[in-house]
Structure formats: structure tokens, C-alpha cells
Amino acid sequence: MRGTSVLIAGAGLAGLAAARALTRNGAQVTIVEARNRVGGRVQTSREPFRQQQHAELGADLIDQSQTEICRLITEVGLHTASILRGGFTAVTEAGRRRRIAGQRGWVDLARRLQPEVRAFRLSEQRWDGGVADALAHETVAHWLDRIRAPRPLRDVATGMRGFFLADPDELSLLALADQFAEDGVPGGERMFRIVGGNDRLPAALAKALGSKLQLQSALRRVAHTPDGITAAIETRNGLREGRFDYLVCALPATTLRDIIFEPAMPDDQREAITALKYGHA
Structure with missing residues (x-):
């Protein structure tokens, strides 16, 4: 070239x-x-944190299957640190108590989603088919209402914003069914962040x-x-x-x-x- x-x-x-x-x-x-x-x-925020702490405002997680970005991180001389060793967890406040929904909550979500996942698999997981069209027109929030999901399951669904970058009322059920049909429960792989902040990669x-x-x-x-x-x-x-x-x-x-x-x-x-x-x- x-x-x-x-x-x-x-x-x-x-x-x-x-x-x-x-x-x-x-x-x-x-x-x-x-x-x-x-x-x-x-985008990484370093203010108003102290002692070199920071928060990720955008893209947050790097998992081990993302081989290209992992290779790129290594090539520019950066390092990663493991995070979420126990998988995704949703923590919600309930008065003076906290409800914590970990991997068990994700497994329950997968079980209740089985009819939709099975139908999507039988359609060869095509995004241009009738099954995908029906799933795409229903939000996760509507699906939770339809199956009369208990509060812990709704907590897990709300915790998905860290994975899909969308709340249940903005997330299509198709995205959720596709995730479980293709890769199963989110958070099963090792996950990382870049030491010092994820924005160090684009900066480099x-x-x-x-x-x-x-x-x-x-x-x-x-x-x-x-x-x-x-x-x-x-x-x-x-x-x-x-x-x-x-x-x-x-x-x-x-x-x-x-x-x-x-x-x-x-x-x-x-x-x-x-x-x-x-x-x-």
C-alpha cells in the first residue's frame, strides 16, 4: 500500500x-x-480520585476471548489486571440491607430464558428470521413483566448494564437470547482491565x-x-x-x-x- x-x-x-x-x-x-x-x-476518569485510583466511564471489560485487543495491549507495552473473578454480580439497596445476586442469579436467568433460546437456536440463530424479529420487538423489561420475574431476577437483569451497556427497558430480548444461545452465562471467561486505566491503550x-x-x-x-x-x-x-x-x-x-x-x-x-x-x- x-x-x-x-x-x-x-x-x-x-x-x-x-x-x-x-x-x-x-x-x-x-x-x-x-x-x-x-x-x-x-474513557477513564481520574478526578476527583486519589492515590492513582480511577473509574471507567465507557468500555470497561476485556475478556480472554478478545485475542486481538489482548495482543494489541501487549504490543504497545501495557499490562492487564484480572477483575470480577467470581463473575458478574448485581448489588442493590433494600432499606438498610443489600441484595447480592451472583452467578446463581445468572443461572436462574438462563433457565427462565430457555424457551426463547431454544427457539432462536432452532432458527439457526438467524437475525433476519421470524424468531429474531419477535425477540427484537420485546424489551428485556417487558419479558420480565411477562414471566412475572421475582425481584432477585430483576436485580440480575439490571446488573446487565455493565455487560450490554443498556438497561432492561432499552435492551432487546434478542441481544439477551443471542448471548445465551452463543456463549451461555456472561462472565464465564477471565476478564481484565488495563493497569492504570483503559484509556492508556488509545493514548498509546x-x-x-x-x-x-x-x-x-x-x-x-x-x-x-x-x-x-x-x-x-x-x-x-x-x-x-x-x-x-x-x-x-x-x-x-x-x-x-x-x-x-x-x-x-x-x-x-x-x-x-x-x-x-x-x-x-
Whole structure:
């Protein structure tokens, strides 16, 4: 790819990893990010904590099956620490007492979800089939009401926000059925965080890119040409245009929907991007 120019929109982990790989293969990379920081949904807070403590405000967990990100962490010289050795636990306040629902709660959830999981498996776990469509139109909160779930089970469902980044009233039952059909009870694998904060990974990737990374620079329009693309990028100094051979769009749908594409995206794709929602992070 030597001599090939590539514009990457978005400096989350996807965009930064793409920039790293393309640069290593000889491409001339420019990566633009609308915010004044890198990392996207990876964000670590160090204030007002003391003694080098911190909290993860976004992407939190790294599990052992995520081999690519584990390899990337090692390659940039960072280290991980094990967390949640006993799996996911939901802790709720009940007056002066605390209710704790650990792995037993997850097992009960899996048992009660068996009819939906079985139907989804029999449909070959297709997301475009009738079973998936029925599951997708019901929230986890509605399903809990429908089966008259007891309070401990509801506590476990609420604790899922740490796994799915969505509360039961925002989470589709399809996502839950797919998780249990494919991987079983969440939290069965070893899980990690990066020592010192998960944002150290995007920071390390960004540092290696140097001037190739441009913050507070938002992609506004993309026009396809016979020999590549022309991109309009809004910076603090106004709007500028640039020509590139390729575009890698590593943006969330909530940002992508505001970009003008010429020619326009197919209707189905545009409608999906417009309707897609994300859980809170």
C-alpha cells in the first residue's frame, strides 16, 4: 500500500487500530476526530480520585476471548489486571440491607430464558428470521413483566448494564437470547482491565501516530470520484477539502448519520443508520 492515501474518520479504538495497521503497511494515513480526545467509547476518569485510583466511564471489560485487543495491549507495552473473578454480580439497596445476586442469579436467568433460546437456536440463530424479529420487538423489561420475574431476577437483569451497556427497558430480548444461545452465562471467561486505566491503550496508539492524527476535525461530506474520494473536514479554522484514495469510516451511527455522502447510501442502509440506538456509556 505504499503511496496510497487513506482518510480515517474516528479516533476510537477501531480507527486507531486501522491507522496503526495501514501505517505499518506503508499507507499515507490521515485520521480525523471531532472531539478533543481519542478513545471514543473508551474513557477513564481520574478526578476527583486519589492515590492513582480511577473509574471507567465507557468500555470497561476485556475478556480472554478478545485475542486481538489482548495482543494489541501487549504490543504497545501495557499490562492487564484480572477483575470480577467470581463473575458478574448485581448489588442493590433494600432499606438498610443489600441484595447480592451472583452467578446463581445468572443461572436462574438462563433457565427462565430457555424457551426463547431454544427457539432462536432452532432458527439457526438467524437475525433476519421470524424468531429474531419477535425477540427484537420485546424489551428485556417487558419479558420480565411477562414471566412475572421475582425481584432477585430483576436485580440480575439490571446488573446487565455493565455487560450490554443498556438497561432492561432499552435492551432487546434478542441481544439477551443471542448471548445465551452463543456463549451461555456472561462472565464465564477471565476478564481484565488495563493497569492504570483503559484509556492508556488509545493514548498509546495515538502517540505513535503523531501528526497523522487531527483532533477537533469533523468529517462533514464525502464525495466519490473516479479516482478516490473528496472529503470536506470541519476544523477550528473552518471547512477544508482533501482528496484521498480511500476512506475508512470508524464512526458510530449517531455521528455517521450527520455526514453527507455523494452519491447517497442505499435507502435500507441509510434507514438502519438513522434508527440505530446505543446504550449509555
